Amino acid sequence: MKKLALYKQIRENIIQKIKSGQLRPTDRIPSEQELMDEFRVSKITVRNALTLLADEGLIIRVQGKGSFVSSSLVVSSINFSPSPCSASSMSLIGFIIPTMRTRVIQKLVDYTEHFLQEAGLSMVLSITRESSSIESNVIRTLTELGVKGLIVFPTEDEKYNESLLRLSLDKFPCVFIDRYLRNIDTYTITSDNYGGAYKAISHLLSKSHQQIALISPENANTAVEDRTLGFEQAYTDQGISIDKSLWCHIPLDILRSEQALDYVSNFLQNHSGISAAFSLTEETARLTSAAISLLNDHSNIDLLLKLLCEQMEDIYSPKNAVIPVELIFP
Structure with missing residues (x-):
């Protein structure tokens, strides 16, 4: 048997109390907070239950005072099942x-x-x-x-x-x-897009990162606009000039295609002075992370081949290459 929705469970609990005489006409029923605590539900769930009871004429809601069992209620006429009209309204x-x-x-x-x-x-x-x-x-x-x-x-x-x-x-x-x-x-x-970007860039600037890339979809919805403004304001407040040649705006047709990773990788590869990257959406953040990993992998493979070729050319000068480990906070 399908379990009743929570607001219906609250409704039936109150009806049962009325039928048993625990609540009588004109009695005040438990407050919204009391019902929230008793059933461990949200306020909207409680309000839906009370609205349904009021629509059925079982209770009267008085602004600022609470809800009361209707004084004209005939207890024997109460039906446990909500009327089709009331049920469809939610x-x-x-x-x-x-x-x-x-x-x-x-x-x-x-x-x-x-x-x-x-x-x-x-x-x-x-x-x-x-x-x-x-x-x-x-x-x-x-x-x-x-x-x-x-x-x-x-x-x-x-x-x-x-x-x-x-x-x-x-x-x-x-x-x-x-x-x-x-x-x-x-x-x-909405999230505080402006404030979040401002805090993130201010933190990076405090760590001496001034060549910060901005990776973003090429569009102007409000989330992207606000994050960009926060980015700019952080630089302004610290009196640092922004190098907008480090801004990568990915055209939407490319962003939604298989070319997206190559697009970001090429941008990062052509701007070697970048010391940090700030992505304005989760999608561009994943692309940026993948592009950085790809570039690092290529760099490591180049080093591997270089060391191997040296030995093949009878150049023997043992080297110990240590690849840095980066701590990433999720």
């Missing part, structure tokens, strides 16, 4: 993401689905593959499907997508994640 939430390739988004999907399920909501996942046209089609499809709200992680090359703008103008329940549309009033959840 159904589908659309979650739109650009890709499943990064661990950050994979974890985001996992946790979002978990908490939506805890709240009694079902998630419909759509992947835009970084295409704004697919994103527009998905938004239209999900709204026509009747989702009650949308969580949108906009595409990497996001500009003023008309579909996203329409969501805001229509006041459709929607939350943007990480990337968003500037000057558009809506709900957003």
Whole structure:
């Protein structure tokens, strides 16, 4: 038998207390915090349960005072199963993401689905593959499907997508994640992209790294813009000039192709003065790490062949080459 959603479990617990006489008409039911502690759930789960009970006329919610068993309630008429109308009002939430390739988004999907399920909501996942046209089609499809709200992680090359703008103008329940549309009033959840970049570059500069490469997608979404501004401000505040020839902006068509690794490797190889690299996205960070490893491997192989050739040419001068070990913090 399928286990009831947590908000339904809370509902049935309160109904059982009413039927048993433990809670009578006009009695105050446990507060949101008390229910959160008792069932070890989030506030939204408790609120969904109380909203459902209120919609069914079983309780009355009084702002600032709490929730009370309805004074006009006929206990014998209570049904344990929520009405179809009430159940459908807490159904589908659309979650739109650009890709499943990064661990950050994979974890985001996992946790979002978990908490939506805890709240009694079902998630419909759509992947835009970084295409704004697919994103527009998905938004239209999900709204026509009747989702009650949308969580949108906009595409990497996001500009003023008309579909996203329409969501805001229509006041459709929607939350943007990480990337968003500037000057558009809506709900957003983002990292402190500016502050994070500023701290990272300030740290590198304090360690005497002045030739810092910036590796980034060639686009201007808000996350990339804010991280770039943080990068620049760190240099400005320490009175150090930025060498923008060390900035590698990867065209999106290359970034999404098999040429991406060669593109970053060639850039690093042609800028030997770089002492540190700062990548603005997880995807470019993985590329940069792979490119550095590739260049180091080539360097070590060149050394190996050089030592072997020396001996083959009757040059005997024993050498002990030690490859540095680098401590990397995850």
